[in-house]
Amino acid sequence: MDAGFEAHLRVGDVSVDERDVALLSAVDREGSLSAAADALGRSYSRAHKRVGALEDKLGALVERERGGEGGGGSRLTDDGRALLARYARVRAAFADTAGTDVAVLNGRVRDRDGEIATVATDVGEVRALLFEAADDVQVSVRADAVTLHDPADVTRANASSARNRFAGTVASVDRRESVALVEIAVPSAGNGDDGATAERTLPVLVTLASVDRLALEPGRDVVATFKATATRATPLGGPS
Known part of the structure; x- marks a missing residue:
């Protein structure tokens, strides 16, 4: 076990x-x-x-x-x-x-369409699966559920099923045997103590071929997308 x-x-x-x-x-x-x-x-x-x-x-x-x-x-x-x-x-x-890295965001449910909730988080609105009745939730996004794109190539939001999309910058690239864990810095809605824009980190698991194809390295601008059905929201403090 x-x-x-x-x-x-x-x-x-x-x-x-x-x-x-x-x-x-x-x-x-x-x-x-x-x-x-x-x-x-x-x-x-x-x-x-x-x-x-x-x-x-x-x-x-x-x-x-x-x-x-x-x-x-x-x-x-x-x-x-x-x-x-x-x-x-x-x-x-x-x-x-x-064994998979996960990004966790706290937020508040703004709208629901059946099992799909629109959650306001500090990096913007996220659409996620939510099966319980709740107002305050925790949104989890697995690293292997996120896809990275060149900002010049990303499709319009309504033209793809991956409706969650965030612009960010590559913070680090951890190359492994056949995959790489890429940390993406995504600006948040709040500011840091020094007045600068605060950031949240989104882990993304990609193949080494994708690292080379997208020229992923620190400082590279990218767009991260993921489907609502690959994102889970769970109540904070239990169902309301």
Whole structure:
């Protein structure tokens, strides 16, 4: 298990977690529920009860074979294997999110159109997904959801689905093996203590090919765009 987070898969009113997946995987590996419980250091009765609880909600996950030359055993059903595969996809998405730089902006909801909210932040208005009722929110933008453009080439706002767009300047470029983390300084609406225009930093993850194509280096003017559907707003202090 990775430190810092634990993925959960919600299926109806059942929450499948790491312990459930470890148990089902052990059944598949060990060939029986009893051997799986032993391998994990758990009691058989609790393991049997948990599998039963999951199957009550999700259908048959473990197929039990009784007797026979090998003395019987258990293996996962197709539904059991599908559940493990689905959980693996969710966990991979969690791990990807946990390892990705994120820009966080606080703001206030100005307007809503269904699940899309227009939020006033200190760098301007941001359109983001908002599923709860809230006035004050925190907007999160993942570095890999942002696209950089040459200011001369950027399309008109209404001609693209990436309706969030901000002009900024490259502050730094951290080259890695095949990608680069580019920090973009975006002017904010407020001023610093010395009266100069304050700035917020927006992390952007791009390929090295994009770094070269856009000639990204400190001081370079760029336009950052990102879709509302790739941006999430969550309530500050809970739903209103």
